[in-house]
Amino acid sequence: MPALKLTDFAARIVWLGTVPEARENIRSAPREVIELSYAGMAGEMHSGLTRPSCVRVKTQYPNGTEIANTRQLSIVSTEELAEIAQRMGLDAIDPAWLGASIVVEGIPDFTHVPPSARLQGPDGASLVIDMHNRPCLYPAREIDKDHPGSGPKFKSAARGRRGVTAWVEREGHMALGDTLRLFVPDQRAWAPKR
Protein backbone atom coordinates (compact mmCIF):
# COMPACT_ATOMS: atom_id res chain seq x y z
CA MET A 1 0.00 0.00 0.00
CA PRO A 2 2.02 2.95 -1.27
CA ALA A 3 2.16 6.16 0.76
CA LEU A 4 2.88 8.16 -2.42
CA LYS A 5 0.12 8.74 -4.96
CA LEU A 6 0.75 9.19 -8.68
CA THR A 7 -0.90 12.42 -9.86
CA ASP A 8 -2.16 13.10 -13.36
CA PHE A 9 0.24 16.03 -13.64
CA ALA A 10 3.28 15.58 -15.84
CA ALA A 11 6.17 18.01 -16.12
CA ARG A 12 8.12 18.47 -19.33
CA ILE A 13 11.76 19.51 -18.92
CA VAL A 14 12.26 22.68 -21.00
CA TRP A 15 15.64 23.79 -19.60
CA LEU A 16 18.55 22.28 -17.67
CA GLY A 17 21.54 24.01 -16.13
CA THR A 18 24.46 23.53 -13.80
CA VAL A 19 26.41 26.01 -11.70
CA PRO A 20 30.17 25.39 -12.14
CA GLU A 21 32.10 24.59 -8.94
CA ALA A 22 34.52 27.43 -9.69
CA ARG A 23 31.81 30.03 -10.03
CA GLU A 24 31.97 33.79 -10.16
CA ASN A 25 28.28 34.25 -9.40
CA ILE A 26 25.17 32.12 -8.91
CA ARG A 27 24.44 31.75 -12.65
CA SER A 28 23.88 28.29 -14.09
CA ALA A 29 24.97 27.33 -17.62
CA PRO A 30 22.53 25.56 -19.96
CA ARG A 31 22.86 21.79 -20.40
CA GLU A 32 21.09 19.21 -22.56
CA VAL A 33 21.32 16.38 -20.08
CA ILE A 34 22.16 16.07 -16.39
CA GLU A 35 23.63 13.08 -14.61
CA LEU A 36 22.19 12.49 -11.15
CA SER A 37 23.99 10.63 -8.36
CA TYR A 38 23.06 10.51 -4.67
CA ALA A 39 25.31 13.57 -4.28
CA GLY A 40 23.32 15.54 -6.86
CA MET A 41 24.65 16.72 -10.25
CA ALA A 42 28.26 15.82 -10.98
CA GLY A 43 30.76 18.70 -10.90
CA GLU A 44 28.15 21.12 -9.65
CA MET A 45 28.35 23.90 -7.09
CA HIS A 46 25.45 22.48 -5.04
CA SER A 47 26.44 18.82 -5.18
CA GLY A 48 27.33 16.80 -2.10
CA LEU A 49 25.72 14.24 0.19
CA THR A 50 26.15 16.87 2.89
CA ARG A 51 26.53 20.65 2.90
CA PRO A 52 27.50 23.33 5.41
CA SER A 53 24.30 24.86 6.76
CA CYS A 54 23.46 28.38 5.57
CA VAL A 55 21.36 31.28 6.81
CA ARG A 56 18.20 29.60 5.51
CA VAL A 57 18.31 27.05 8.35
CA LYS A 58 19.75 29.31 11.04
CA THR A 59 16.84 28.62 13.41
CA GLN A 60 18.05 25.01 13.48
CA TYR A 61 21.82 25.12 12.98
CA PRO A 62 24.73 27.46 13.66
CA ASN A 63 26.10 28.62 10.29
CA GLY A 64 28.44 26.07 8.71
CA THR A 65 27.11 22.98 10.54
CA GLU A 66 27.43 19.82 8.43
CA ILE A 67 23.95 18.59 7.48
CA ALA A 68 22.42 16.31 4.84
CA ASN A 69 22.10 18.17 1.55
CA THR A 70 18.45 18.58 0.58
CA ARG A 71 19.29 21.55 -1.70
CA GLN A 72 21.10 19.68 -4.48
CA LEU A 73 18.82 20.99 -7.23
CA SER A 74 16.72 24.11 -7.76
CA ILE A 75 13.60 23.45 -9.85
CA VAL A 76 11.40 26.23 -11.22
CA SER A 77 8.45 26.31 -13.61
CA THR A 78 7.94 28.06 -16.95
CA GLU A 79 4.55 29.29 -15.80
CA GLU A 80 5.87 30.88 -12.61
CA LEU A 81 8.91 32.40 -14.37
CA ALA A 82 6.46 34.05 -16.79
CA GLU A 83 4.49 35.47 -13.85
CA ILE A 84 7.68 36.82 -12.26
CA ALA A 85 8.70 38.44 -15.57
CA GLN A 86 5.30 40.06 -15.97
CA ARG A 87 5.39 41.47 -12.45
CA MET A 88 8.88 42.87 -13.11
CA GLY A 89 7.98 44.33 -16.49
CA LEU A 90 10.50 42.10 -18.28
CA ASP A 91 9.92 39.96 -21.38
CA ALA A 92 11.31 36.84 -19.72
CA ILE A 93 13.31 35.54 -16.77
CA ASP A 94 16.47 33.71 -17.78
CA PRO A 95 16.62 30.64 -15.47
CA ALA A 96 20.42 31.05 -15.44
CA TRP A 97 19.94 34.23 -13.36
CA LEU A 98 18.37 32.10 -10.62
CA GLY A 99 21.03 29.39 -10.68
CA ALA A 100 18.23 26.99 -11.66
CA SER A 101 18.95 23.31 -12.34
CA ILE A 102 15.68 22.34 -14.04
CA VAL A 103 12.80 24.29 -15.58
CA VAL A 104 9.59 22.29 -15.91
CA GLU A 105 6.34 23.06 -17.69
CA GLY A 106 2.90 21.66 -16.92
CA ILE A 107 2.48 21.64 -13.13
CA PRO A 108 0.21 24.44 -11.89
CA ASP A 109 1.21 26.22 -8.64
CA PHE A 110 4.54 24.39 -8.88
CA THR A 111 6.22 26.17 -5.95
CA HIS A 112 3.62 24.75 -3.56
CA VAL A 113 3.76 21.12 -4.66
CA PRO A 114 3.60 19.17 -1.37
CA PRO A 115 6.92 18.66 0.45
CA SER A 116 8.26 15.09 0.06
CA ALA A 117 6.65 14.82 -3.41
CA ARG A 118 8.71 12.91 -5.99
CA LEU A 119 9.51 13.77 -9.63
CA GLN A 120 10.52 10.77 -11.71
CA GLY A 121 12.07 10.68 -15.18
CA PRO A 122 11.80 8.13 -17.99
CA ASP A 123 14.83 6.06 -16.86
CA GLY A 124 13.56 5.89 -13.26
CA ALA A 125 15.80 8.66 -11.89
CA SER A 126 13.88 10.32 -9.11
CA LEU A 127 14.04 13.55 -7.10
CA VAL A 128 12.59 14.25 -3.65
CA ILE A 129 11.12 17.74 -3.35
CA ASP A 130 12.20 19.05 0.06
CA MET A 131 10.05 22.18 0.05
CA HIS A 132 9.51 25.57 -1.58
CA ASN A 133 12.51 27.83 -2.13
CA ARG A 134 12.63 31.37 -0.83
CA PRO A 135 13.77 34.27 -3.03
CA CYS A 136 17.15 35.61 -1.96
CA LEU A 137 19.11 38.64 -3.16
CA TYR A 138 21.60 36.89 -5.47
CA PRO A 139 19.31 36.57 -8.53
CA ALA A 140 18.54 40.29 -8.18
CA ARG A 141 22.26 41.05 -8.68
CA GLU A 142 22.39 38.98 -11.88
CA ILE A 143 19.18 40.49 -13.25
CA ASP A 144 20.51 43.96 -12.52
CA LYS A 145 23.62 43.27 -14.61
CA ASP A 146 21.49 42.46 -17.70
CA HIS A 147 18.61 44.84 -16.94
CA PRO A 148 19.94 47.71 -14.84
CA GLY A 149 17.36 48.89 -12.32
CA SER A 150 15.21 45.74 -12.48
CA GLY A 151 17.09 43.68 -9.88
CA PRO A 152 15.43 45.15 -6.80
CA LYS A 153 12.00 44.14 -8.14
CA PHE A 154 12.87 40.45 -8.08
CA LYS A 155 12.38 39.46 -4.47
CA SER A 156 8.76 40.55 -4.12
CA ALA A 157 7.85 39.47 -7.67
CA ALA A 158 9.27 36.00 -7.02
CA ARG A 159 7.66 35.42 -3.61
CA GLY A 160 5.64 32.18 -3.80
CA ARG A 161 6.96 31.56 -7.35
CA ARG A 162 10.59 30.66 -6.71
CA GLY A 163 10.17 26.91 -7.22
CA VAL A 164 11.44 24.14 -4.98
CA THR A 165 14.66 22.56 -3.81
CA ALA A 166 15.20 18.85 -4.36
CA TRP A 167 17.64 15.98 -3.88
CA VAL A 168 18.28 12.63 -5.56
CA GLU A 169 16.37 9.54 -4.41
CA ARG A 170 17.33 7.34 -7.35
CA GLU A 171 20.32 7.84 -9.62
CA GLY A 172 20.03 8.26 -13.41
CA HIS A 173 19.74 10.93 -16.09
CA MET A 174 17.30 13.64 -17.06
CA ALA A 175 17.32 15.30 -20.48
CA LEU A 176 15.67 18.20 -22.27
CA GLY A 177 12.21 17.16 -23.44
CA ASP A 178 11.85 14.37 -20.84
CA THR A 179 8.50 14.07 -19.12
CA LEU A 180 8.58 13.71 -15.34
CA ARG A 181 5.82 11.98 -13.37
CA LEU A 182 4.69 13.65 -10.14
CA PHE A 183 3.95 11.61 -6.99
CA VAL A 184 2.63 13.29 -3.84
CA PRO A 185 2.26 12.00 -0.26
CA ASP A 186 -1.18 10.41 0.02
CA GLN A 187 -2.24 11.98 3.30
CA ARG A 188 -4.56 14.63 4.70
CA ALA A 189 -3.39 17.94 6.21
CA TRP A 190 -2.07 18.02 9.78
CA ALA A 191 -4.83 18.96 12.27
CA PRO A 192 -3.19 19.60 15.63
CA LYS A 193 -6.27 21.53 16.87
CA ARG A 194 -4.49 23.65 19.40
Next chain:
Amino acid sequence: MPALKLTDFAARIVWLGTVPEARENIRSAPREVIELSYAGMAGEMHSGLTRPSCVRVKTQYPNGTEIANTRQLSIVSTEELAEIAQRMGLDAIDPAWLGASIVVEGIPDFTHVPPSARLQGPDGASLVIDMHNRPCLYPAREIDKDHPGSGPKFKSAARGRRGVTAWVEREGHMALGDTLRLFVPDQRAWAPKR
Protein backbone atom coordinates in the same frame (compact mmCIF):
# COMPACT_ATOMS: atom_id res chain seq x y z
CA MET B 1 14.60 33.86 5.63
CA PRO B 2 14.03 30.30 6.79
CA ALA B 3 11.61 28.06 4.90
CA LEU B 4 11.06 25.97 8.07
CA LYS B 5 9.02 27.40 10.92
CA LEU B 6 9.53 26.46 14.57
CA THR B 7 6.22 25.32 16.07
CA ASP B 8 5.25 25.57 19.74
CA PHE B 9 4.87 21.80 19.87
CA ALA B 10 7.54 19.84 21.69
CA ALA B 11 7.85 16.07 21.75
CA ARG B 12 9.23 14.21 24.74
CA ILE B 13 10.96 10.91 23.97
CA VAL B 14 9.29 8.23 26.11
CA TRP B 15 10.69 5.11 24.41
CA LEU B 16 13.56 4.20 22.09
CA GLY B 17 14.25 0.94 20.30
CA THR B 18 16.35 -0.70 17.64
CA VAL B 19 15.70 -3.72 15.44
CA PRO B 20 18.80 -5.98 15.43
CA GLU B 21 20.32 -6.62 12.00
CA ALA B 22 20.07 -10.39 12.59
CA ARG B 23 16.39 -10.28 13.36
CA GLU B 24 13.84 -13.06 13.62
CA ASN B 25 10.87 -10.70 13.32
CA ILE B 26 10.17 -6.97 13.11
CA ARG B 27 10.36 -6.37 16.89
CA SER B 28 12.60 -3.63 18.21
CA ALA B 29 14.43 -3.92 21.54
CA PRO B 30 14.26 -1.04 24.07
CA ARG B 31 17.22 1.35 24.30
CA GLU B 32 18.08 4.31 26.52
CA VAL B 33 19.95 6.26 23.90
CA ILE B 34 20.35 6.05 20.12
CA GLU B 35 23.31 7.18 18.05
CA LEU B 36 22.33 8.80 14.75
CA SER B 37 24.59 8.94 11.70
CA TYR B 38 23.61 9.87 8.13
CA ALA B 39 22.96 6.14 7.64
CA GLY B 40 20.47 6.04 10.52
CA MET B 41 20.94 4.13 13.78
CA ALA B 42 24.16 2.14 14.05
CA GLY B 43 23.83 -1.66 13.81
CA GLU B 44 20.17 -1.42 13.00
CA MET B 45 18.02 -3.40 10.57
CA HIS B 46 16.81 -0.26 8.79
CA SER B 47 20.12 1.61 8.65
CA GLY B 48 21.82 2.55 5.40
CA LEU B 49 22.27 5.60 3.18
CA THR B 50 20.41 3.57 0.57
CA ARG B 51 17.98 0.65 0.71
CA PRO B 52 16.48 -1.82 -1.75
CA SER B 53 13.01 -0.56 -2.66
CA CYS B 54 10.05 -2.47 -1.21
CA VAL B 55 6.39 -2.95 -2.08
CA ARG B 56 5.54 0.43 -0.53
CA VAL B 57 7.13 2.24 -3.47
CA LYS B 58 6.21 -0.23 -6.20
CA THR B 59 4.42 2.42 -8.26
CA GLN B 60 7.83 4.12 -8.62
CA TYR B 61 10.42 1.34 -8.56
CA PRO B 62 10.69 -2.35 -9.44
CA ASN B 63 11.18 -4.30 -6.18
CA GLY B 64 14.80 -4.25 -5.01
CA THR B 65 15.88 -1.06 -6.81
CA GLU B 66 18.58 0.84 -4.90
CA ILE B 67 17.16 4.13 -3.64
CA ALA B 68 18.01 6.70 -0.96
CA ASN B 69 16.82 5.47 2.44
CA THR B 70 14.10 7.73 3.83
CA ARG B 71 12.83 4.95 6.13
CA GLN B 72 15.73 4.83 8.60
CA LEU B 73 13.51 5.41 11.65
CA SER B 74 9.90 4.70 12.55
CA ILE B 75 8.43 7.27 14.95
CA VAL B 76 5.08 6.81 16.68
CA SER B 77 3.26 8.76 19.40
CA THR B 78 2.03 7.73 22.84
CA GLU B 79 -1.33 9.33 22.14
CA GLU B 80 -1.90 7.43 18.90
CA LEU B 81 -0.67 4.12 20.36
CA ALA B 82 -3.28 4.57 23.12
CA GLU B 83 -5.98 5.14 20.51
CA ILE B 84 -4.92 2.00 18.62
CA ALA B 85 -4.97 -0.02 21.85
CA GLN B 86 -8.44 1.23 22.72
CA ARG B 87 -9.78 0.36 19.29
CA MET B 88 -8.30 -3.13 19.59
CA GLY B 89 -9.57 -3.71 23.11
CA LEU B 90 -6.03 -4.02 24.52
CA ASP B 91 -4.55 -2.28 27.56
CA ALA B 92 -1.57 -0.98 25.61
CA ILE B 93 0.41 -1.33 22.40
CA ASP B 94 4.03 -2.35 22.96
CA PRO B 95 6.05 -0.19 20.52
CA ALA B 96 8.39 -3.17 20.08
CA TRP B 97 5.58 -4.96 18.21
CA LEU B 98 5.68 -2.23 15.57
CA GLY B 99 9.45 -2.21 15.20
CA ALA B 100 9.33 1.41 16.38
CA SER B 101 12.54 3.45 16.80
CA ILE B 102 11.13 6.37 18.83
CA VAL B 103 7.92 6.97 20.77
CA VAL B 104 7.16 10.65 21.36
CA GLU B 105 4.55 12.32 23.52
CA GLY B 106 3.07 15.79 23.10
CA ILE B 107 2.38 16.29 19.37
CA PRO B 108 -1.31 16.01 18.52
CA ASP B 109 -2.26 14.19 15.27
CA PHE B 110 1.36 13.11 15.06
CA THR B 111 0.95 10.80 12.04
CA HIS B 112 -0.10 13.77 9.89
CA VAL B 113 2.70 16.17 10.79
CA PRO B 114 3.62 17.80 7.45
CA PRO B 115 6.07 15.87 5.25
CA SER B 116 9.58 17.41 5.32
CA ALA B 117 9.03 18.57 8.92
CA ARG B 118 12.10 18.32 11.18
CA LEU B 119 12.44 16.98 14.74
CA GLN B 120 15.52 18.26 16.54
CA GLY B 121 17.04 17.06 19.82
CA PRO B 122 19.01 18.91 22.52
CA ASP B 123 22.45 18.26 20.95
CA GLY B 124 21.27 19.45 17.52
CA ALA B 125 20.70 15.98 16.04
CA SER B 126 17.88 16.32 13.56
CA LEU B 127 15.47 14.04 11.71
CA VAL B 128 13.58 14.74 8.48
CA ILE B 129 10.05 13.35 8.50
CA ASP B 130 9.48 11.83 5.07
CA MET B 131 5.76 11.16 5.47
CA HIS B 132 3.18 9.08 7.30
CA ASN B 133 3.71 5.36 7.61
CA ARG B 134 1.11 2.87 6.48
CA PRO B 135 0.07 -0.09 8.65
CA CYS B 136 1.33 -3.39 7.26
CA LEU B 137 0.69 -6.97 8.37
CA TYR B 138 3.93 -7.61 10.29
CA PRO B 139 2.90 -5.91 13.56
CA ALA B 140 -0.31 -7.97 13.48
CA ARG B 141 1.79 -11.16 13.60
CA GLU B 142 3.71 -9.95 16.67
CA ILE B 143 0.55 -8.81 18.45
CA ASP B 144 -1.07 -12.15 17.74
CA LYS B 145 1.82 -13.98 19.42
CA ASP B 146 1.26 -12.06 22.69
CA HIS B 147 -2.52 -11.64 22.38
CA PRO B 148 -3.87 -14.50 20.27
CA GLY B 149 -6.77 -13.39 18.12
CA SER B 150 -6.01 -9.65 18.38
CA GLY B 151 -3.54 -9.40 15.49
CA PRO B 152 -6.09 -9.09 12.70
CA LYS B 153 -7.60 -6.01 14.38
CA PHE B 154 -4.36 -4.03 14.05
CA LYS B 155 -4.42 -2.82 10.48
CA SER B 156 -7.74 -0.99 10.60
CA ALA B 157 -7.20 0.25 14.18
CA ALA B 158 -3.81 1.70 13.20
CA ARG B 159 -4.90 3.42 9.99
CA GLY B 160 -3.98 7.11 10.25
CA ARG B 161 -2.22 6.45 13.61
CA ARG B 162 0.86 4.51 12.50
CA GLY B 163 3.31 7.40 12.90
CA VAL B 164 5.90 8.55 10.39
CA THR B 165 9.14 7.43 8.79
CA ALA B 166 12.20 9.61 9.11
CA TRP B 167 15.89 9.92 8.23
CA VAL B 168 18.90 11.73 9.65
CA GLU B 169 19.65 15.32 8.57
CA ARG B 170 22.21 16.03 11.28
CA GLU B 171 24.18 13.45 13.24
CA GLY B 172 24.09 13.18 17.05
CA HIS B 173 22.29 11.39 19.87
CA MET B 174 18.79 11.17 21.23
CA ALA B 175 18.00 9.82 24.69
CA LEU B 176 14.99 8.87 26.79
CA GLY B 177 13.45 12.01 28.29
CA ASP B 178 14.90 14.34 25.64
CA THR B 179 12.61 17.02 24.29
CA LEU B 180 12.49 17.41 20.50
CA ARG B 181 11.59 20.68 18.78
CA LEU B 182 9.25 20.47 15.79
CA PHE B 183 9.85 22.57 12.64
CA VAL B 184 7.39 22.49 9.73
CA PRO B 185 7.64 23.82 6.18
CA ASP B 186 6.37 27.40 6.21
CA GLN B 187 4.13 27.22 3.14
CA ARG B 188 0.49 27.05 2.13
CA ALA B 189 -1.22 23.99 0.66
CA TRP B 190 -0.76 23.16 -3.02
CA ALA B 191 -3.61 24.58 -5.15
CA PRO B 192 -3.30 23.12 -8.65
CA LYS B 193 -6.96 24.07 -9.44
CA ARG B 194 -7.54 21.37 -12.01
